[in-house]
Amino acid sequence: xxxxxxxxxxxxxxxxxxxxxxxxxxxxxxxxxxxxxxxxxxxxxxxxxxxxxxxxxxxxxxxxxxxxxxxxxxxxxxxxxxxxxxxxxxxxxxxxxxxxxxxxxxxxxxxxxxxxxxxxxxxxxxxxxxxxxxxxxxxxxxxxxxxxxxxxxxxxxxxxxxxxxxxxxxxxxxxx
Numbered sequence: 001x002x003x004x005x006x007x008x009x010x011x012x013x014x015x016x017x018x019x020x021x022x023x024x025x026x027x028x029x030x031x032x033x034x035x036x037x038x039x040x041x042x043x044x045x046x047x048x049x050x051x052x053x054x055x056x057x058x059x060x061x062x063x064x065x066x067x068x069x070x071x072x073x074x075x076x077x078x079x080x081x082x083x084x085x086x087x088x089x090x091x092x093x094x095x096x097x098x099x100x101x102x103x104x105x106x107x108x109x110x111x112x113x114x115x116x117x118x119x120x121x122x123x124x125x126x127x128x129x130x131x132x133x134x135x136x137x138x139x140x141x142x143x144x145x146x147x148x149x150x151x152x153x154x155x156x157x158x159x160x161x162x163x164x165x166x167x168x169x170x171x172x173x174x175x176x
Contacts, residue, residue, distance in 0.1 A: 048056075157173060
């Protein structure tokens with residue numbers, strides 16, 4: 001038997017413990033403590049029958065098997081994923097090839113355009129040099145040295161063109 005003093009101490013300790021379990025403190029400035037009802041297991045939770053427990057376990061096992069099947073990777077899925085990965089890699093490789101091909105062609109076009117602009121500049125410079133190298137007086141004197149003379153008025157023939165701005169000569173011009 002527990003002595004009376006110890007029993008009172010035990011009851012005080014048990015009541016404090018029970019008081020702590022049934023109360024809660026909301027925040028750090030509680031105005032009034034409230035007790036929270038703790039449900040008793042035997043009162044509110046109905047006991048399940050053995051058959052319900054067995055059915056619940058079977059459902060859990062079936063769910064576990066379904067999860068394992070869902071996580072399992074079969075051969076067809078692996079083949080599909082491999083084919084999809086290879087297809088994606090091939091598409092990326094072709095894209096990179098075409099992109100590099102386009103970049104190469106653009107750079108070659110740019111170099112050709114720069115060569116064309118250089119050649120045009122050189123051609124313009126040559127034309128200017130030719131234009132400035134000879135004057136009309138020099139051409140006349142050189143033509144005289146070669147025996148060329150101005151045509152006479154009887155050597156000039158005039159033609160009228162009605163519809164076009166040029167004329168094709170299919171035979172010799174008739175002399176008068």
